[in-house]
Amino acid sequence: MIRIAKKDDLSGLKANLLRVSAVLLGMIAAGILMLFIGFDPVVTYREMFKGTFGSSYGLINSVNIAIPYLIIALGISIAFSMKFWNIGAEGQLVMGAVFATYVTRILPPETNGILLMVLMALAGMAGGAFWALIPGLFKAFSNTNETLFTLMMNYVAIKFTLYLRSILWKDPAAKGFPKIASIPVQSRLPKVFGIHIGWIIALILVVIVFVLMKYTKKGYETRVVGASENTAHYAGMNVKKVLISGIMLSGAICGLAGMVKLNGMSYTLSEAIGGGDGFTAIIVAWLAQLSAPVMVLVSFLFAALKQGAQTIELTMKIPSSVTDIIQGMILFFALGSEFFIRYRFVLDSRKSHISSSENKGSSAIESSGKINEGGDHQ
Amino acid sequence: MNDNLIYVTIALFIASAIRISLPLLLGALGETITERAGNLNLGVEGMMLMGASAGFLTAVRTQSVLLALLAAMLASGFGAALYGMLTITFRTNQIVTGLALTIFGTGFANTMGKASVLGKPLSSHATPANIKSFFAIKPLSFDISAIEGKPVIGPVIKFISTAFLQHNIYVYGVILLAVLLTVFLYKTRAGLNLRTVGENPYAADSAGINVIRIKYTYVIAGGMLCGLAGVYMSMVNIGSWVDNITAGRGWIVVALVIFVRWDPLKAILGSFFFGALEVLKFYLDIVPALKSSLFFNMYFLEMYPYIMTIIVLVITYASKKGTWVGPASLSLPYFREER
Numbered sequence: 001m002i003r004i005a006k007k008d009d010l011s012g013l014k015a016n017l018l019r020v021s022a023v024l025l026g027m028i029a030a031g032i033l034m035l036f037i038g039f040d041p042v043v044t045y046r047e048m049f050k051g052t053f054g055s056s057y058g059l060i061n062s063v064n065i066a067i068p069y070l071i072i073a074l075g076i077s078i079a080f081s082m083k084f085w086n087i088g089a090e091g092q093l094v095m096g097a098v099f100a101t102y103v104t105r106i107l108p109p110e111t112n113g114i115l116l117m118v119l120m121a122l123a124g125m126a127g128g129a130f131w132a133l134i135p136g137l138f139k140a141f142s143n144t145n146e147t148l149f150t151l152m153m154n155y156v157a158i159k160f161t162l163y164l165r166s167i168l169w170k171d172p173a174a175k176g177f178p179k180i181a182s183i184p185v186q187s188r189l190p191k192v193f194g195i196h197i198g199w200i201i202a203l204i205l206v207v208i209v210f211v212l213m214k215y216t217k218k219g220y221e222t223r224v225v226g227a228s229e230n231t232a233h234y235a236g237m238n239v240k241k242v243l244i245s246g247i248m249l250s251g252a253i254c255g256l257a258g259m260v261k262l263n264g265m266s267y268t269l270s271e272a273i274g275g276g277d278g279f280t281a282i283i284v285a286w287l288a289q290l291s292a293p294v295m296v297l298v299s300f301l302f303a304a305l306k307q308g309a310q311t312i313e314l315t316m317k318i319p320s321s322v323t324d325i326i327q328g329m330i331l332f333f334a335l336g337s338e339f340f341i342r343y344r345f346v347l348d349s350r351k352s353h354i355s356s357s358e359n360k361g362s363s364a365i366e367s368s369g370k371i372n373e374g375g376d377h378q
Numbered sequence: 379m380n381d382n383l384i385y386v387t388i389a390l391f392i393a394s395a396i397r398i399s400l401p402l403l404l405g406a407l408g409e410t411i412t413e414r415a416g417n418l419n420l421g422v423e424g425m426m427l428m429g430a431s432a433g434f435l436t437a438v439r440t441q442s443v444l445l446a447l448l449a450a451m452l453a454s455g456f457g458a459a460l461y462g463m464l465t466i467t468f469r470t471n472q473i474v475t476g477l478a479l480t481i482f483g484t485g486f487a488n489t490m491g492k493a494s495v496l497g498k499p500l501s502s503h504a505t506p507a508n509i510k511s512f513f514a515i516k517p518l519s520f521d522i523s524a525i526e527g528k529p530v531i532g533p534v535i536k537f538i539s540t541a542f543l544q545h546n547i548y549v550y551g552v553i554l555l556a557v558l559l560t561v562f563l564y565k566t567r568a569g570l571n572l573r574t575v576g577e578n579p580y581a582a583d584s585a586g587i588n589v590i591r592i593k594y595t596y597v598i599a600g601g602m603l604c605g606l607a608g609v610y611m612s613m614v615n616i617g618s619w620v621d622n623i624t625a626g627r628g629w630i631v632v633a634l635v636i637f638v639r640w641d642p643l644k645a646i647l648g649s650f651f652f653g654a655l656e657v658l659k660f661y662l663d664i665v666p667a668l669k670s671s672l673f674f675n676m677y678f679l680e681m682y683p684y685i686m687t688i689i690v691l692v693i694t695y696a697s698k699k700g701t702w703v704g705p706a707s708l709s710l711p712y713f714r715e716e717r
Contacts, residue, residue, distance in 0.1 A: 004714075033486075037493050085473055085709075087420075144695040147418070147473060147709065148636055152684040152691075155629060159684070163677035279477050286474045319492035321621075324485020331478035332460060339468035 005346045015341045022337035023301075026330035033325055039318055048323075051311025052304045058311065060194050064265065066303035067198040068093070068257045070295055072281035074202075074209045075128075075253030077290040081213065082226040082246050084139060088150025089254040090278025091157035092128040094271065096255025097262045098161055099127030101269040104183045105169070113186030120187060121259050128255015129248040131157060136247035140240040154278065161271040169269075182268045189264040196264035203296075205253065210292040222246050254278065280327075287334050302327065384664055385533060389540035391654070391661040396545060399653025401426070401607040401615065401624075404552050405631035406638070406645045407559055408603030412458075413640060414563070415596040416576040416707035420476030421461055422604050423628025424483020429454040429605025430612040430623050431487035434500065437613050441506045443513075450609035451602040457483050458601020459594075466593045469711040480628070488621045500619040513614045518543040518550065548610065559642040572596060576705030579712045589712060607631070633687040639694070640704055652683045 031041030052058045072089045079086035086092075100120040107116065131153060138144035164180065171181040189196040213219035221242045225232045232239050261273055284302060288294035309323030405422055412419045419425075433450030440446070461479045464470040491500045522539050526532050563569040572592060574582040579589045612623050634652055638644035659676040662669040672678070694703050 037489055039493070087473060087477075138692055138695065142692075142695045144691055145703070148632075149688060149691055151420075151629070152633055152688045155626070155633075155684040156681055156688075159677055159681035162680075163675065166677060167675065280481075282477055283474055283481075286471065319489050321485045321488035321492065324481050325489060326485075328478055328482020328485055331481065332464060332475075335464055335470040335475055335478065336468045338470065 003346055004343050006343055018337050018341055019334065022333040023330050026333035027326060029333065030326040030329035033329070034322065039322070044312060044316070044318055044322065047312045047316055047318075048305070048308030051315070052308040056194070058307055061310075062300065062303045062307040063195050063199055064303075065306050066299045067196075067202050067264070068261050068277045069281050069284050069299035069302055070202045071198075071205060071257040071260060072254050072278055073285040073288065073295045073299060074205050074292060075250045075257065076282055076285045077288075077292065077295070078209065078213070078222065078246055078253070079132075079250035080226075080285060081290055082222050082243060084136070084243065084247055084250075085147040086132065086135075086150050086247065086250055087147060087279070087282055088132065088135065088153045088251075089257075089281055090274040090276070091150070091154035092131045092251045092254035093258035093261070093274045093278050094154075094157040094161055095127040095131040096124035096258030097127070097269050097273050098157075098164065098258075099123040099130075099255070100259040100262055101169070101180065101183065104187065109184050111184070111186075113184070113188075116184060116187035117189070117263060120183075120263060121256060124255045124259030124262075125252035126255070128258065129252040131255070132247050132251025133244070136244050136251075139247070140243045158271045158274070161269065161273075165270055180269045183263060187263055188267060189260070196260075198260040198264040201256070201260060205256075206292045206296060209253075213292070218242075218245075283331055287331070382533070385537055386540065387661060387664050389537045391657065392541035393544055394657045394660075395650055395654035396542075396549060397615065397653075398656050399649040400549055400552055401611050401627060402631055402634055402652055403556060403645055403649035404607035404610065405604045405628065406634045406649055407552075407556055407642055408600035408607070409631055409635045410600075410640050410642055410645065411559070411572070411596045411603075412600030413635060413708055414572050414576045414705055415593045416579060416705050416710065416712070417462075417465060417593060417597050418472050418476065418709040419458070419461055419479070419597065419600065420473060420632065421457060421479025421483060421601075422631045423624060423626065424480035424486075425454040425457045425601045425604040426483075426608035426611070426624045426628045426631075427487035427622070428457050428483045428608065430608030431490040431500070431619070433605065433609030434503075434505075434612040434619050435490060437505060437509055437609075438500070438503045441508055443509050446509070446609060446613060447606060450605040452605075453486075454483075454605025454608065455598050455602040457486075458598045458604075461601070462594050462597040465711065466590060466597070469713065472709045472711070484622065487623075491619050491621055491623075501621075503618065505613050505617045509613060510617070513546045513548065515546060516544050517547050518545070546614075548614070553646055556642045556646050563642065573705075576707055579707055583714065589714070593712070604628070604631070630683055633683055636704070637683070637687045637690050639690070639702075655679050655682050 027045070031045070034041040034044060050058075052062050072093060075092075076086055076089050100123045103120045103123045104116065107119070132150070135144070135146050135149035135153060138149060139146045166178040169180045171179050173181065189198060191197070192200065213222065221232070221237055224235065224237065225239055225242050225246075229239055232242070257277070258273065261277075262269060266273055280302060281299075284295055284298045288298045305323050305327055306320075309320040309326075312318045312322070313320040405426060408425075409419065409422055429450035432453030433446045436449035437443070437446035457479055460482075461475055464475045465472045493499070519539070520543070522535055525535050561569075563573065571582065571587050574585070575587060575589050575592045579593075582592075583589045608624060611627070612619055616623060630652060634645065634648050637652075638648035656679070658674070658679055662674060668674045694701060
């Protein structure tokens with residue numbers, strides 16, 4: 001009889017070694033799949049590596065891709081540490097960009113650039129916070145399943161933006177092409193080291209979120225609510241207030257990511273402005289075990305993969321979708337590795353379960369508190 | 379516009395809503411049994427795409443309907459098995475794992491679509507003629523020219539025939555499957571076991587049910603149904619390959635399952651309703667007043683499935699205590715040691 005037993009805590013080094021080998025195994029598994037489809041994995045990986053690290057252009061582009069991943073992952077991590085499964089980052093990002101665009105539509109086009117940027121950032125945060133607040137309120141007051149709610153909100157936001165682009169905000173100057181007018185040139189984010197300052201914003205946010213979650217009362221309350229709502233109640237915390245403010249903060253950061261993408265990269269609002277980043281970032285946050293500094297690393301790794309894939313599509317005619325296979329495989333292995341960090345298989349004779357069967361009734365509730373063991377590990 | 383034409387248009391509208399809703403229904407049935415086992419699989423979009431590409435490839439290569447369907451089930455079943463292994467045995471977070479499966483499945487499908495496995499990219503092929511003609515067979519269709527002209531009964535028969543009887547065997551098969559699944563779920567021992575696992579796996583285990591085996595069975599079977607949904611889209615509804623051929627329908631499926639509250643029988647109506655919303659934009663010409671109104675523009679129509687799902691969600695949770703809000707163990711990992 002094989003049973004699963006908890007391991008003693010692995011040392012940090014051993015655990016990280018396991019994680020790194022999981023990533024490598026994932027790449028090997030993806031390579032085998034590539035062989036089946038008919039691509040040479042060695043050449044593919046080499047060209048991808050060159051595409052990312054072989055030129056300053058590749059590196060700059062990778063950072064460009066990593067910026068939204070990182071910002072959104074930071075936002076998501078706040079909600080996740082409360083066990084509020086916010087998978088609505090994509091929609092919150094889109095609504096952030098919508099609100100930011102709205103600012104440019106009500107202010108005269110010659111408004112000062114910095115003023116515009118600040119107002120657009122604030123509007124973006126308001127948009128994201130608003131979009132997260134709706135499921136947040138229902139979660140706080142009637143315990144409505146937030147996973148499903150936030151998931152649906154993504155598509156409402158995307159379809160709404162499609163409507164804005166095609167009808168309400170359609171630029172008459174675009175000669176019938178359904179496009180929203182670009183934001184004023186002076187509101188584009190300036191560049192430092194060849195990359196728009198979104199990277200500075202992202203790094204500042206890393207520090208803020210890290211300090212907030214680790215060293216402030218707010219962060220403490222957030223984590224307690226995440227660990228056990230009952231405990232939080234007994235400790236005299238206003239659980240609803242903590243929940244709602246945390247969710248709004250989470251949404252606001254995702255909304256800010258929308259403004260950064262708008263003012264730093266796309267310069268015009270479209271329903272595709274999220275481009276799936278809101279979903280990728282969930283995985284970034286999770287793999288980083290909700291630790292802000294680790295997210296920097298993971299988001300860059302994901303961005304490097306994507307940049308490499310875009311290169312091989314141009315130079316080798318290998319479809320860039322290969323990157324999704326690689327990413328998926330790495331994810332599968334990385335997710336699986338967490339199990340081997342915490343548990344081990346033991347071969348033994350069947351043991352009786354009588355001793356642990358007393359709290360059968362409450363175990364279902366308890367296990368909900370254990371869903372996020374990975375996240376609590378830091 | 380004369381009355382007769384309006385009737386015909388409405389009948390045609392119903393028929394095309396049924397056609398478009400078929401993959402939604404199939405996917406929803408798959409996701410329903412998966413979620414009934416307590417596993418929220420957000421990889422529906424990925425699994426549908428895997429089935430769509432592998433099935434289409436096989437269809438082009440072998441010209442066999444059966445092999446194409448089998449390949450679709452194998453591919454999406456493989457994806458579901460991966461998800462199952464991670465979430466059931468390795469107890470990973472279901473949401474993150476499902477999203478990973480969607481990323482993987484999308485990459486798998488689009489790479490297969492572009493790769494020249496057949497010498498030419500998949501997108502340059504069309505569904506083989508024999509498969510096309512197989513899906514053009516309408517088993518319930520009959521010649522109505524003799525009764526068409528008769529008063530009262532004539533137009534009624536014509537309406538029913540146009541709307542409901544001009545479909546291929548797959549359509550009726552899937553509707554039958556939904557009915558059978560309902561019976562299975564509520565009237566059989568195995569269905570009861572499945573529901574128990576989704577509600578309280580710990581109690582199920584104590585009652586001697588093999589929770590792990592049940593979870594694996596329905597996660598993989600559910601994935602296979604999603605693959606069948608996908609291949610129907612590439613092979614029949616569209617008839618060729620394009621990247622991201624499902625175009626987000628996997629997410630509509632996830633919405634649909636909640637919208638009908640995990641009930642296969644209601645899923646028939648729910649999928650028809652979502653399908654009707656999708657094709658409504660082509661039929662609004664007969665009601666000019668609606669066509670020009672804001673709430674019936676095509677972008678809002680695309681939004682409604684999600685909004686209505688949210689409303690169902692909100693109402694369910696806001697109603698009085700004791701209302702069933704879905705499988706209680708949904709998205710929670712099962713730790714046998716902690717019984």
